[in-house]
Amino acid sequence: MNRASKLLLISLTLLSAAACTPVKSWERGNLARPEMSFTPDPLARQIQDHIYHSKEGSSSVVAGSGGGCGCN
Amino acid sequence: MKFFAALASSLLISMSVSAADVGTPAPAFTVDALKNATAAKINLADYKGKVVYVDFWASWCGPCKRSFPKLEELRTKYKSKGFEVIAINMDEDLANANEFLKKIPVTFPVGTDPKGTIAQTYRVQGLPTAYIIDRQGAIGHVITGFNEKTELDTIEAAATKLLGN
Amino acid sequence: MKKNINAKNSPVLLALTTAAMILPGISKKADANPMDQATTFDAKHSIYEEGALPGLSGSSARERYTINATQFKFKTPVLEDSEIGVSGVFESMSGASPWYVRRTADGKLEQVMSGATIDEERTELGASYRSFNKTTNSENTLSAGYSEENDYRSLSFGFSGVFYVNQQLTTLEYGVNTSKDYIDASDPNLFVPIYPARPTNEMKNRLGMMLGASHIATKNTLVSATLSYALLDGYLSDPYKMVYVNNKLVPDNRPYWNEQFALTLMLREFFPSVNGALHVDYRFYSSTWNVDSHTLELAWYQNLGAGWQIIPSIRTYTQTQAEFYAPVYDTARTDGYYSNDYRLSDFDANSAQLKVVKAFERFNLSFTYETYDSSGDNPGLVSYDFYSIGTSIKF
Numbered sequence: 050m051n052r053a054s055k056l057l058l059i060s061l062t063l064l065s066a067a068a069c070t071p072v073k074s075w076e077r078g079n080l081a082r083p084e085m086s087f088t089p090d091p092l093a094r095q096i097q098d099h100i101y102h103s104k105e106g107s108s109s110v111v112a113g114s115g116g117g118c119g120c121n
Numbered sequence: 122m123k124f125f126a127a128l129a130s131s132l133l134i135s136m137s138v139s140a141a142d143v144g145t146p147a148p149a150f151t152v153d154a155l156k157n158a159t160a161a162k163i164n165l166a167d168y169k170g171k172v173v174y175v176d177f178w179a180s181w182c183g184p185c186k187r188s189f190p191k192l193e194e195l196r197t198k199y200k201s202k203g204f205e206v207i208a209i210n211m212d213e214d215l216a217n218a219n220e221f222l223k224k225i226p227v228t229f230p231v232g233t234d235p236k237g238t239i240a241q242t243y244r245v246q247g248l249p250t251a252y253i254i255d256r257q258g259a260i261g262h263v264i265t266g267f268n269e270k271t272e273l274d275t276i277e278a279a280a281t282k283l284l285g286n
Numbered sequence: 287m288k289k290n291i292n293a294k295n296s297p298v299l300l301a302l303t304t305a306a307m308i309l310p311g312i313s314k315k316a317d318a319n320p321m322d323q324a325t326t327f328d329a330k331h332s333i334y335e336e337g338a339l340p341g342l343s344g345s346s347a348r349e350r351y352t353i354n355a356t357q358f359k360f361k362t363p364v365l366e367d368s369e370i371g372v373s374g375v376f377e378s379m380s381g382a383s384p385w386y387v388r389r390t391a392d393g394k395l396e397q398v399m400s401g402a403t404i405d406e407e408r409t410e411l412g413a414s415y416r417s418f419n420k421t422t423n424s425e426n427t428l429s430a431g432y433s434e435e436n437d438y439r440s441l442s443f444g445f446s447g448v449f450y451v452n453q454q455l456t457t458l459e460y461g462v463n464t465s466k467d468y469i470d471a472s473d474p475n476l477f478v479p480i481y482p483a484r485p486t487n488e489m490k491n492r493l494g495m496m497l498g499a500s501h502i503a504t505k506n507t508l509v510s511a512t513l514s515y516a517l518l519d520g521y522l523s524d525p526y527k528m529v530y531v532n533n534k535l536v537p538d539n540r541p542y543w544n545e546q547f548a549l550t551l552m553l554r555e556f557f558p559s560v561n562g563a564l565h566v567d568y569r570f571y572s573s574t575w576n577v578d579s580h581t582l583e584l585a586w587y588q589n590l591g592a593g594w595q596i597i598p599s600i601r602t603y604t605q606t607q608a609e610f611y612a613p614v615y616d617t618a619r620t621d622g623y624y625s626n627d628y629r630l631s632d633f634d635a636n637s638a639q640l641k642v643v644k645a646f647e648r649f650n651l652s653f654t655y656e657t658y659d660s661s662g663d664n665p666g667l668v669s670y671d672f673y674s675i676g677t678s679i680k681f
Contacts (some may be wrong), residue, residue, distance in 0.1 A: 073240070074454065075240050078181040078217075080505065081182070082181070082556065084587035084589070086554075089587075090676070092329075092358075093330065096375075100334060100670075104635075104660075105605065106579065106605050106630050106631075107546075107548070107581070107605060
């Protein structure tokens with residue numbers, strides 16, 4: 050937990066530091082590229098998370114809807 | 122709570138900005154021409170007396186792709202009444218803009234503002250953003266985004282109103 | 287220069303212009319990049335093949351466990367600022383499954399597999415509705431899902447939202463989701479009276495929530511942090527697994543309550559000079575069963591021109607064991623919790639993946655290969671190969 054809160058602090062600091070140099074809306078061409086999305090291939094993410102979670106101890110805490118186990 | 126402080130300040134910043142105001146004179150500009158212009162530069166002042174649709178766009182912007190054929194149609198329809206479209210490209214790499222124009226050809230003048238100087242004076246918040254400038258050179262209407270189902274009618278209504286038909 | 291062409295400086299026009307300017311909604315604030323509406327269809331077929339287990343024995347001739355999964359997702363705009371989506375997953379699984387762990391005469395641990403080959407299918411269907419609100423610059427999504435296999439059914443609902451703030455440099459996300467699962471083990475009386483009947487009519491409830499923020503740090507950098515929490519209660523054991531306690535086999539039995547916490551950090555960095563992007567995903571996970579884990583994923587997206595893209599990636603995972611876990615129990619526990627499930631053991635896993643994507647004008651094709659290996663003290667830990675072919679079509 051302690052490590053987690055440290056990481057959270059670091060990430061928030063990064064976020065707020067970055068806010069000092071705002072990127073203009075027309076400078077977001079690179080960010081609009083498909084490979085810059087957080088989840089470029091949602092179906093791949095879905096099936097791979099499903100497999101990881103059925104073979105590892107950390108089930109998806111973030112999972113929206115959709116479930117089932119398929120675990121054996 | 123640092124998080125909430127950061128959140129609150131973000132909200133404050135977001136409230137203090139908006140695009141150039143309706144009713145104020147449209148900021149003057151001269152941009153390098155990219156396509157369909159009669160000279161090397163496009164100067165807004167040369168279009169005084171016309172209703173001008175100034176469109177800020179980029180090749181990577183999805184709605185911009187859909188807006189171009191519609192703008193072309195609109196321009197063809199109202200050109201004789203004094204309607205003009207000036208599209209200002211925001212791509213840093215002009216090759217991307219040229220590729221876009223090859224795929225979606227238009228006949229209205231296209232200029233380029235790769236450093237965003239003009240976009241800055243117009244306080245553009247997102248792409249596409251368009252300003253309909255009336256015959257007196259004042260901003261008559263601001264269009265953000267492009268939705269062919271709803272916005273196109275609004276644009277046409279605003280343009281015809283400004284054209285005085 | 288020609289000036290004032292077609293100028294009509296009439297008082298009527300002036301009046302009209304003024305009227306247009308004061309019309310409600312016309313002078314509204316400029317919103318940044320609203321939702322880009324498009325109709326898309328994605329489909330993927332994947333094959334998962336487990337490797338042979340090293341410490342294997344038991345009645346079954348070892349059959350490799352395989353899964354064939356077909357997925358699809360369709361979304362299309364409805365109304366002016368909203369879209370609906372439907373998705374599905376069809377899976378068929380076959381092979382033997384781990385039954386219990388035993389200690390051999392020479393003191394080694396060995397995984398015993400269930401005798402029968404399992405052959406089953408799972409169907410999952412989902413639907414979602416997403417709407418964009420221009421005035422508040424926010425988005426909301428409602429989703430529902432249903433999954434069914436012969437011994438397991440799950441019903442789930444989710445609500446999530448996004449706020450675009452700070453000139454759209456920052457997005458704030460939140461969400462809640464809940465699911466109810468029904469567990470009905472197949473062949474409940476297969477080993478009665480030697481072993482107790484397998485559980486039927488069991489239930490499991492899940493309530494999850496998350497809070498996240500993502501931010502445009504530079505024109506080539508995106509960062510995000512997400513905190514999530516889930517609470518599970520009900521039947522959380524494995525209905526088919528048995529455990530050796532004092533040289534006697536008893537059913538797998540886990541606490542009826544588990545709280546899970548996760549922090550996910552993501553970085554996306556574009557490198558214009560090489561036309562490629564780096565993805566870094568890190569996740570810390572902790573649960574009240576004392577399973578703590580760290581996951582690190584690194585991926586490189588290299589654009590090669592002519593629509594080709596090649597994506598190598600690696601993933602490394604490490605977890606601690608559940609408080610009550612043991613491969614074999616020599617003494618009984620006072621709380622009565624027993625599990626020898628490799629998923630609750632102390633282990634590390636590594637995987638490497640290669641994906642190739644070819645983009646065309648309106649669709650793309652992708653091929654993926656992944657190899658996964660895990661190591662720890664549990665003899666049931668898996669290694670597998672994963673193959674996938676997919677397409678994404680934009681209408």
